[in-house]
Structure formats: C-alpha cells, structure tokens
Amino acid sequence: MAVAYIDWSAMEFLIGASLSDGHCGPVNRMLEMYQSGDPYLSFAKAVGAVPSSATKSSHGAVRDLYKNMLLAVQYGMQTETLAARLGVTTLEAHEMLAQHRAQFRQYWTWSDDWVQHALQTGVMRTAFGWHHRTGTVEFNDRSIRNWPIQAAGADILRIACIMAHRRGIKLLAPVHDAVLIEAPTERIDADVALMREIMRRASRIVLNADADGSHELRTNFEIVRYPDRYAFDTRGTKIWCEVMDQLAAVDSKRRKIA
DSSP states (O other): OEEEEEEETTHHHHHHHHHTTTSSSSOOHHHHHHHTSOHHHHHHHHTTSSOTTOOTTTSHHHHHHHHHHHHHHHTTOOHHHHHHHHTOOHHHHHHHHHHHHHHTHHHHHHHHHHHHHHHHHSEEEOTTSOEEESOSTTOOHHHHHHHHHHHHHHHHHHHHHHHHHHTTOEEEEEOSSEEEEEEOTTTHHHHHHHHHHHHHHHHHHHHTOOTTOTTOOOEEEEEEETTSOOOSSHHHHHHHHHHHHHHHHHHHHHHHHO
16 A cells, blocks of 8 residues: 655645735735745745745755744744744844735735724634634634634635545545545555645635636645655654654563563
8 A cells, every 4th residue: 555645835825825816906926926836935035035046955944944934924923932933033033024014015904904804793704604703712813814824724625625535535634734645556646646636626616716727726745655654754753763662662561461
C-alpha cells in the first residue's frame, strides 16, 4: 500500500485574497502575489526584504519569516505577540504590520467592514450557510476577522472530502488544509491526480473562481510507498522514534514479567 499527503498551497492567503477581491478597489495585490507562485517570497520582494532575484533556496530563512508573519497577521496577531513569535524586536514587528496594511489595503478594508457587519448583525455566515453568532464570550476582534478565512477553508475541505468519498478515494484523515489518502501502490498516482483535481474543484466552488482560475487553489503532494513510512517533517520523525522507543520499553517490561 501507499499513502499520499496532499495539501492546498497557501490556502489561507488565497482565501483572504478571494473574499476581499473587488472590495473598494480594482487592484488585488494579494491575488497577484498568490498567482506569482510563492506569495511569501513575493511579499518579501515587494517590501525590499530580499532582492528581486531571490529564490526559496537562496533566501529561505527570510521567506519563512515573512510566511509566519503573513499567516499570523491574518489571525489578527498584534505587535508584541508577533515580535515574540518571530523572534524580532517590537519595532521590526510594527514595521511588518505596517507593510502588510500598505500592500493589502483592499484586504484590510474588507476585514474592517466584515467586523463591523458581524457586530451590527450579530451573526457571521459562509457562502454555504455555516453561521455563528458573535454575541458570545469567545468572539473578539481577532477571532471575528479570522472566522471567515477558517470557515471558508472548512467549507472547501468538507466539499473535497464528500467528492473524494463519492469517487471511491480512501480518506485516512483530513488535516486542516490537507488530506491523507491511501491506495494500492499501483493505483496511488492515479488517485493522487484525481484527489488534486477534486481539491481544485472544491476551491473553485467555494471561492467562486473565475474562468481564468485566478481564485483557484493550487495543491502540493507527497507520496510514500511501502515499506517507507510517512513523516511530516523532522518533528514527525522524532515523534515516531519516541513512540517506538516507548512501545519497545513496554514490550520489554511485559516480557520480563511473563
């Protein structure tokens, strides 16, 4: 057997770009950066943090810094918390937040309007009818701003899972912005291709993608065939080894008792 991990590329970034598209202005810088292929590096270039010739290989550390910043800002993270998260000074964090607002004025206008509407009406809704009332203690400005992004992502994931099940794909797990599937080794490539198409279509449905595919989420994938084991990254490998060591210790203790 084989497993495949398939994830949407920069999902939350494009959702923010799509939901705010056409809101108080024709130019959508977020959408342009997503279409560049690497929105995080594109942003770093736009603010002069890296040269225009920079690549993920040549400036990976700076790219990762801005990736974490871009995602954190969409969660509503403020200066002090952002500085601690990124390991930078509060002045640098403040400058990053200012850069985000300067680059993405359309997004912030939409986000501010979303908060005001949610507070005035007392309810938030997704395009597919999932709703939540805002008059509860868990909702504040940050959670209200983040809710439409996460809720639209949930709509996309749910639709993709339903479509995958109907097409006979074996889903092992949804993973926030990804899915883990299983198939016989000889069929895994075909199932990955089908799943990626399903995930593409699900994003088009929720984000109301244009014919040019400008609001369409890309996907990445990784296939692991038996006898190899899947590990998300070095952390996954570390956890796997720790669990196996613990199981070995328990097994050894049982053998001694027996």
